[in-house]
Amino acid sequence: MYDVHAARSIAARYASLHRQPILAGDVRTLGMPRVAFFFNAQAHQVLHGATIAEALAERWQAGVDILSPTEVNLDIAYDVIAPHLRQLIAFHLVGSRLARYVAERRGRIIPPKLLTLLAVRRRLNDYDAIALPERTSILLRRLGVNRPRFIHIDHGAGDRAAGFDPRIALFDFALLAGEKQRIRMTAEGLIHPERSAIVGYPKFEAADRLRDRDWTPFADDKPIILYNPHFSKELGSAFRHGTDLVTKIIRTGKYNVIIAPHIRMCANRSGRASAEAIFGHFRIFPNVHLDLGSQRSLDMTYTSLADIYLGDVSSQVYEFLRHPRPCVFVNSHAKPWKYDANYAHWHFGPVIEHPCEIADALLFAIDRQRYYASIQARAFVETFNLDRREPCSQRAARAIAQFLDLLPAQIAHDGRDDTPAARTVA
DSSP, X not given: OOBTTSOOOOHHHHTTTTOSOOOTTOTTTTTSOEEEEEOOSOGGGGGGTHHHHHHHHHHBSOEEEEEESSHHHHHHHHHHSOGGGGGGEEEEEOSOHHHHHHHHHHTOSSOOHHHHHHHHHHXXXXXXXXXXXXXXXXGXXXXXXXXXXXXXXXXXXXXXXXXGOGGGGGSSEEEESSHHHHHHHHHTTOOOGGGEEEOOXXXXXXHHHHOOTTOOSOXXXXXXXXXXOOSOTXXXXXXXXXXXXXXXHHHHOSOEEEEOOOGGGGSSHHHHHHHHHHHGGGGGOTTEXXXXXXXXXXXXXXXXXXXXXXXXXXXXXXXXXXXXXXXXXXXXXXXXXXXXGGGGGGGXXXXXXXXXXXXXXXXXXXXXXXXXXXXXXXXXXXXXOOOTTSOHHHHHHHHHHHHXXXXXXXXXXXXXXXXXEEEEOO
């Protein structure tokens, strides 16, 4: 377990795995197209792409590299990827000392994106394709990175307009979680059928590998509420109602509470200070667990463990609905939401506008879950196209391979059924 705000050095763990700069013609990738998975944002995005990189390296003829300006992201990617397949992927800490210095001075985990892009643009132009789980880095094209094709990887499958960013249209290819995204992105002119593919949600596989299913922070068996406020002051509930919500839940004496804000709320010094000011004093309560940025806030530990979801506009509610359970939503800003697609998930449970309503809303959500469960299940299927016959990461890798015209690799086995051990290229 590690804290994303205090990452350990990882050089000793994979210095031998090609962390040195790799140039065109490296023996590991000689004669094969080269694909970069570039993680230029917060750590939660790594889980959306790391297992795709693994599947591409294992099953297709391509040189696959994982690059990031922070060791936190490389550490997570390394942990996610199966140990016997790590040798197929090169891990690179990229960027500049200046960018990391600026990040340290500002109390940020991630160096300024633009400074990183300026530092890596020539290197990234050597690749045949670049896979990105965020949109800012598409600026590489304006910085002269014109050789690679750009592949958009989703980092969430919620309803907010931010997930349907106009910059998605600038990518050459897009991976989609399900039909909901396909319909809306097509309607908004963001994707083309021949340059996109529905592949499901690879994060489920990555999170399942990391998560400790036996862990719990509580000694009793009271129902567990996950309070998962969004980082936005304009949309989230933490800044206006967070303290009162948790206080009123504690006073009922009926629940355990996990407070795990969206990781971006704590992405810099000022954000962490704000979160501490709102929630820090709850640490003294035995029935409250506060997490402002550990691995468990990334790997679906809390969305899997909780019995009830309390939130506002985070897409993590859809991850919670992998197993339908009661939900309550907080409309702290009195938004007219009922006919707004950006708030479609607020139909999964009661919506309140003031903390004084929370105790009754929780009881109502529990009592009416049979009604809400069918709505939740239908929305989950529309959001995530999952196929038991093929893991999402392999579907995503296959879609990328077909788009790039990659050849399949021959997979050698070590004697265990269906356990790839090494790859030989046909």
